[in-house]
Amino acid sequence: MGVVVDKNHPIMKNVKTFDAGGDSWHIKARETERNSRIIAKYDDNEILIAEKQRKENMGRVVVLNINPISNKFYGSSGFWSPRTDGARIISNSIEYITNH
Structure with a gap:
């Protein structure tokens, strides 16, 4: 994980580190759609x-630019490390979109 733009965002609660793995499987993207925030x-x-934020009363969309599988299951360094907070990022995201 590099820069945390919004350290107080609920998704970042108790997230300290994230290692996406040696292959770091993610989409190469530096910009978001209009009215989105990083x-x-x-x-x-x-x-x-x-x-x-989708149209009024239609909820939020959260994009996690990670492969959801950790290397715990595949033993490959190409997936995120379960020693970091990938599972917390995923669970915080689910909680965030279901409570808002």
Whole structure:
């Protein structure tokens, strides 16, 4: 994980580190759609987490630019490390979109 743009965002609660793995499987993206906001970035400045408020009363969309599988299941360094907070990022995101 590189820069956390919004350290107080609920998705970042108790998130200290994130290691996407040696292959760091994610989409190469540095910009978001209009009216979206970036929450965190990778070390290479690519987007890690972003969100967008959909039309009024239609909820939020959270984008996690990660492969949801950790290397715990595949034993490959190409997936995120379960020693970091990937699972917390995913669970915080689910809680955030279901409570807002």
